[in-house]
Amino acid sequence: MIKKLYTPGPLTTSDSVKEAMNRDLGSRDMEFIKMVADIRQRLLDLAGVSKESGYEAVILQGSGTFGIEAVLSTVIPPDGELLLIINGAYGTRMAKIAAIHGILTSQLEYPENVWPVPADIDQILYKEPDITHVAMVHCETTTGIFNDINAIGEVVKMHHKEFIVDAMSSFGAVPVDFEKAGISYLISSSNKCIEGVPGFSIVIGRRESLEQCRNQARTLSLDLYSQWKGLENDGQFRFTPPVQSLMAFHQALIELHEEGGVDRRALRYLQNYRMLLSGMRKLGFHEYLPEELQGYIITTFLKPLDPAFDFERFYQKLNQRGFVIYPGKLTKADAFRIGNIGQLYPEDMHDLVHAIAGVLDELGVGSCSGR
Numbered sequence: 001m002i003k004k005l006y007t008p009g010p011l012t013t014s015d016s017v018k019e020a021m022n023r024d025l026g027s028r029d030m031e032f033i034k035m036v037a038d039i040r041q042r043l044l045d046l047a048g049v050s051k052e053s054g055y056e057a058v059i060l061q062g063s064g065t066f067g068i069e070a071v072l073s074t075v076i077p078p079d080g081e082l083l084l085i086i087n088g089a090y091g092t093r094m095a096k097i098a099a100i101h102g103i104l105t106s107q108l109e110y111p112e113n114v115w116p117v118p119a120d121i122d123q124i125l126y127k128e129p130d131i132t133h134v135a136m137v138h139c140e141t142t143t144g145i146f147n148d149i150n151a152i153g154e155v156v157k158m159h160h161k162e163f164i165v166d167a168m169s170s171f172g173a174v175p176v177d178f179e180k181a182g183i184s185y186l187i188s189s190s191n192k193c194i195e196g197v198p199g200f201s202i203v204i205g206r207r208e209s210l211e212q213c214r215n216q217a218r219t220l221s222l223d224l225y226s227q228w229k230g231l232e233n234d235g236q237f238r239f240t241p242p243v244q245s246l247m248a249f250h251q252a253l254i255e256l257h258e259e260g261g262v263d264r265r266a267l268r269y270l271q272n273y274r275m276l277l278s279g280m281r282k283l284g285f286h287e288y289l290p291e292e293l294q295g296y297i298i299t300t301f302l303k304p305l306d307p308a309f310d311f312e313r314f315y316q317k318l319n320q321r322g323f324v325i326y327p328g329k330l331t332k333a334d335a336f337r338i339g340n341i342g343q344l345y346p347e348d349m350h351d352l353v354h355a356i357a358g359v360l361d362e363l364g365v366g367s368c369s370g371r
């Protein structure tokens with residue numbers, strides 16, 4: 001049975017993206033080396049930056065977390081200090097990474113349904129001048145909240161600190177302005193809004209910042225600087241690259257371009273989100289986040305209070321019908337999530353809502369009110 005994934009990744013990919021993987025290719029083959037160069041160029045284009053304007057695209061084996069760990073463990077010098085802005089599980093994960101590497105860290109934590117406040121960050125950076133780097137998540141996939149990286153980035157820039165952004169679940173479908181937000185490093189991965197398959201992470205970095213990271217890595221395989229230099233020197237990866245995943249990604253980038261780029265993909269996901277929201281509200285579901293904080297990537301819905309609603313059974317029954325949703329990850333509220341990203345169109349969201357209505361009937365859930 002073909003299942004559609006309403007998840008934040010891995011997600012539903014096009015047939016042509018899957019077909020692009022269906023052959024063998026050597027990692028030292030000229031064709032592969034050219035493809036990697038083209039991927040790196042297309043990533044810069046997608047980010048709205050260029051080599052000329054001082055940016056570099058680095059690809060690194062492993063899932064998105066590997067990319068974040070590569071950045072945090074490479075770019076912060078031994079005497080550096082990190083300020084982490086946290087309002088969800090992915091921010092907390094960065095804190096764990098920093099702790100493992102013994103990176104001196106200050107944490108500014110907010111509830112999962114609250115926007116970080118630029119003035120708070122301004123105040124901390126005044127009080128703690130030793131902070132060298134600030135990191136935060138763009139779309140916190142824990143809830144789907146869109147954090148304002150422009151407003152916070154401007155504060156970070158004013159204090160002349162390096163700004164690290166986890167744009168894992170937003171890059172490719174939410175416009176980002178590198179200059180305005182003063183981003184030094186942006187991290188994403190192959191299997192989210194660019195609609196490739198899992199296998200590697202992506203770092204778009206300012207060359208001036210990258211140049212300062214020589215001999216600074218705390219690990220061998222996640223050395224962002226050496227990975228970049230390796231790709232620059234001979235176009236190759238230092239260790240076995242995820243060849244098939246890169247072939248799929250190359251095709252996914254072509255398809256993103258054909259769709260009309262970031263703005264058009266943003267529009268499709270927004271339409272998916274609106275279709276989902278109106279359908280779910282009609283069924284009586286409530287969202288966890290206030291509407292003005294909720295982004296269009298993934299939506300968190302509160303679990304209905306009706307005791308007949310058992311999430312495991314709800315999930316399994318939807319799964320049997322070919323609809324894969326996503327459990328919740330909130331620290332406080334009981335909720336589940338539905339992704340709008342991947343090869344999904346408004347009619348797919350309509351089909352999902354229809355399936356949900358059927359499953360609710362089967363479970364005998366009368367009211368979906370979560371409050």
Ligand SMILES: *Cc1c(COP(=O)(O)O)cnc(C)c1O
Pocket residue numbers: 008009063064065066090137139140141166167168169189
């Ligand atoms: C998906 C995601 C990650 C990385 O998760 P992996 O499982 O390592 O791919 C990191 N941050 C955010 C915000 C994400 O959505």
